[in-house]
Amino acid sequence: MNKDNLIKYIQTVLSMSNEKANHLSEKFKLKEVLKNDLVLKDGKVSRQNYFLEAGYIRSFTFDTDGNDVTTNIFSAPCFVNDFLSFFKQRPTDENFESLTDCRLWYMSFEEVQESFHSIPEFREFGRLLLVNNYSLLKQRMLGMIKDTAETRYTNFIETHPDIFQNVSLKIIASYLGITDTSLSRIRREIVKK
């Protein structure tokens, strides 16, 4: 039940004393899942907010032809959730699936709401977490507009080399907005250089 990684992560989002961070971490409970587990299913309401201490998770949905589209890849340490589903307590339209065995820490919606209410640092932390995620998504969006598939790929492999050791190229391709065939060709061209 060692929460050191959670505590450390909380402090990277919002710097605060060890005591404070330790206090915030107290409400989190452990959940360990095996590879290929569905952490949150399409149509269900997100009831827990998860901190991913170790492992890889992806979120995905389906396009109109029924093909699976990877919307996000989560690499520890980070928080994993559909914030809209969680904060509005509405059904999500995504699936969250473990790509490896994972070690998670979770807190229920009610506990989060209660802590937001009673602990100013916790709500400040929550807001920064949201803002950080929003900013990351904006950067990804910008890449989709202005970068070629090859540039998106090389940027991604530079910033997240670990993901390539643990996630299939098909999933990465979909996350980058291209087909696995195209990604394979892009990789070939890069090797040639």
Next chain:
Amino acid sequence: MNKDNLIKYIQTVLSMSNEKANHLSEKFKLKEVLKNDLVLKDGKVSRQNYFLEAGYIRSFTFDTDGNDVTTNIFSAPCFVNDFLSFFKQRPTDENFESLTDCRLWYMSFEEVQESFHSIPEFREFGRLLLVNNYSLLKQRMLGMIKDTAETRYTNFIETHPDIFQNVSLKIIASYLGITDTSLSRIRREIVKK
């Protein structure tokens, strides 16, 4: 100094009594800008959170070749801000420019922080605003992955027909992640059908 539209908008984000919404609106001050005004400039820290009551604003940045890339188009009524710059009080890397004359209501960073602290409804409202924006961006991202440029265009014209009356096609094209040339051809094909 009629804040009815602001009050109404606050209530669509988080339903609450007229009195409460009225109270939340009190701290906002009026700002009117002409077309082509820079509301927030690249390199500056966002000091104000803006509610756009009337008009159109876009955010943009530049790609590596110096071409201007529209990252977002804001159509009243909505809030306009770089949340990362605002909440972390860091320089933004985007420009926010009025595309028409605009009527804005703003609140300073200090006032927002103070109100988050003292008014529970205000922070709940702030969180929902963030979550809604995050969700919209996620939907847009999903469109970039799974839809063709033509589909993104037809979806956009259906959901935001008013924008086409007020914003040039070059800006819309950039927002959709294509060139103005391609958008022009897509429009021609649609007319043919």
Next chain:
DNA sequence: ATTATTTCTTGCCAAATGGCAAGAAGCTTT
């Protein structure tokens, strides 16, 4: 009213990406 200026469209061709099917390579399972 005339001249600039910007926006939008079009033609021609190039580059990027996708679809399909087959094969190769790497795993599991038995």
Next chain:
DNA sequence: AAAGCTTCTTGCCATTTGGCAAGAAATAAT
């Protein structure tokens, strides 16, 4: 070791999108 499965690669060709330059149309400036 063999069979089965999934992942990754490749060839062939189609489709989508872009780049450039020129012209048409719409707006703004004088």
